[in-house]
Amino acid sequence: MPTTKAYAAFDAKSPLAPFELSRRDPKPNDVTIDITYCGICHSDLHQARNEWQNASYPMVPGHEIVGRVIAVGSAVTKLEVGQIAGVGCMVDSCRRCSACERGLEQYCEEGMSLTYNGFERDKKTPTHGGYSKQIVVDERYVVAVRQSGSLEGVAPLLCAGITTYSPLRHWKVGKGTRVGVVGLGGLGHVAVKLAAAMGAEVTLFSSSDRKRDDAKRLGAHEYVVSTDAAQMAKHHGRLDFILNTVSAEHDLTGLLLALRLDGTMVMVGAPEKPLALPVFPLLMNRRAVAGSGIGGIAETQEMLDFCAKHQITADVEVIPIQKVNEAYERLVKADVRYRFVIDNATLEA
Numbered sequence: 447m448p449t450t451k452a453y454a455a456f457d458a459k460s461p462l463a464p465f466e467l468s469r470r471d472p473k474p475n476d477v478t479i480d481i482t483y484c485g486i487c488h489s490d491l492h493q494a495r496n497e498w499q500n501a502s503y504p505m506v507p508g509h510e511i512v513g514r515v516i517a518v519g520s521a522v523t524k525l526e527v528g529q530i531a532g533v534g535c536m537v538d539s540c541r542r543c544s545a546c547e548r549g550l551e552q553y554c555e556e557g558m559s560l561t562y563n564g565f566e567r568d569k570k571t572p573t574h575g576g577y578s579k580q581i582v583v584d585e586r587y588v589v590a591v592r593q594s595g596s597l598e599g600v601a602p603l604l605c606a607g608i609t610t611y612s613p614l615r616h617w618k619v620g621k622g623t624r625v626g627v628v629g630l631g632g633l634g635h636v637a638v639k640l641a642a643a644m645g646a647e648v649t650l651f652s653s654s655d656r657k658r659d660d661a662k663r664l665g666a667h668e669y670v671v672s673t674d675a676a677q678m679a680k681h682h683g684r685l686d687f688i689l690n691t692v693s694a695e696h697d698l699t700g701l702l703l704a705l706r707l708d709g710t711m712v713m714v715g716a717p718e719k720p721l722a723l724p725v726f727p728l729l730m731n732r733r734a735v736a737g738s739g740i741g742g743i744a745e746t747q748e749m750l751d752f753c754a755k756h757q758i759t760a761d762v763e764v765i766p767i768q769k770v771n772e773a774y775e776r777l778v779k780a781d782v783r784y785r786f787v788i789d790n791a792t793l794e795a
């Protein structure tokens with residue numbers, strides 16, 4: 447089995463540390479990717495610290511992976527050596543259930559194989575992610591990266607990009623749609639860029655005024671301080687769709703009231719504690735609350751191609767792997783605009 451350098455969490459309390467990782471021997475349908483950049487998702491921190499109570503150690507996090515294909519199996523037809531490719535949140539699924547047959551592998555009825563802190567389809571072999579120098583993945587779960595220029599801002603699109611693109615597409619956001627985005631963080635800043643590129647009128651909701659200039663720069667047409675009752679009241683019944691990216695406890699009432707008749711708010715953030723769901727705003731104007739996960743492989747490819755066409759990348763701060771623990775502490779404090787990305791070449795340092 448080939449080995450590669452990595453950083454791993456060995457328990458819920460200790461800092462991530464260097465780790466020599468064994469990858470599986472490549473199969474005929476596998477590609478081997480030399481990882482150039484890997485984004486840091488907030489879920490990496492949650493899982494490394496076992497905040498979701500599902501951690502298995504040692505754990506190599508990372509599911510926002512971009513790199514160069516350095517080897518392909520004998521049956522590979524989708525990718526070639528030298529091509530830039532990406533890997534997102536999953537590396538396999540059952541491939542036969544109704545969801546998989548519809549290209550919705552993220553909702554696999556048997557459960558998708560997560561890129562890390564999960565298992566291969568044998569339910570025994572643990573998966574490890576992109577805080578490593580190389581990864582081996584079945585070509586079916588790899589996407590082509592056609593973005594020109596630097597790649598560091600592309601890596602977060604493999605999670606933050608598809609997590610926001612998928613609901614925008616599913617709820618048919620486009621020209622003439624009034625869209626609200628709640629929260630301007632790793633997910634929210636990409637959502638603003640995507641919705642604006644789709645032709646929507648975008649309103650950004652934030653708990654303070656300090657990100658107003660950023661929101662406008664990213665493409666938001668209006669900015670609302672959600673803690674200001676007067677500002678919120680001005681937007682009652684204005685929006686067709688709201689994408690809520692906030693992962694902290696917050697009140698949904700004012701946001702729901704901002705929706706028009708038959709408007710929908712989709713939750714993509716994952717607060718640690720359950721949120722209170724006010725019923726009366728739902729009854730009024732037949733509003734709805736829904737959820738959305740990532741996208742399937744075909745939709746992820748569609749998202750990357752859309753971003754390449756519109757020159758959309760994430761706003762990132764590139765760090766060496768040796769600063770990953772510092773980045774985790776800053777992430778807790780929301781001290782990043784707007785995504786940390788690891789330069790995986792520093793694993794050789």
